[in-house]
Amino acid sequence: QSVLTQPPSASGTPGQRVTISCSGSSSNIGANTVNWYQHLPGTAPKLLIYSNDQRPSGVPDRFSGSKSGTSASLAISGLQSEDEADYYCAAWDDSLNGVVFGGGTKLTVL
């Protein structure tokens, strides 16, 4: 059972906009910034969003992040087949004194 809660799956058609949610608590998302990762099996994970809504250089602006209270979300607009991957949210947890991840959301592009 992950500390951060994500839906196990999401899907969309090419060109569509999809949103992935991440729910936490006052000790993690409520108190600290949220990061999002993209992971294709067999490859190295990739930082997609940091500090709630910042994109590292090279990440397309189709990807955006937001946070409100103890929840965060990742939005992907103009969905492309190459976006099919697993997506994880993560944040520091002040109670656990460590980083906590969500269980991951498997995105399927139909």
Next chain:
Amino acid sequence: EVQLVESGGGLVQPGGSLRLSCAASGFTFSSSWMHWVRQAPGKGLVWVSRISTDGRSTYYADSVKGRFTISRDNAKNTLYLQMNSLRAEDTAVYYCARAGLGANRNAADSWGQGTLVTVSS
């Protein structure tokens, strides 16, 4: 270009030990906090440990506290994870990752390809 290359994984019996290494290049290793993150077969990413630039501050997930030790050798640009008293549930691909700068050190902005650790008799 940032490069992180893990090594040291393999098959080990329950109760055994293993030391993972992560060779870093393409950035100033001594100025970067570092993380270890793992992924068990068919499961999600799980954070394992984090270390400060000088190695004096270390943090662990409860599941490995007291059994795993993170360390670094800045002269060799290498990160380590000493794993003792290994259990079947420690079976996973272990990734080393560079932490983000300053207030973003909880993020992992560059990752290695991972090394597989299998704990089985």
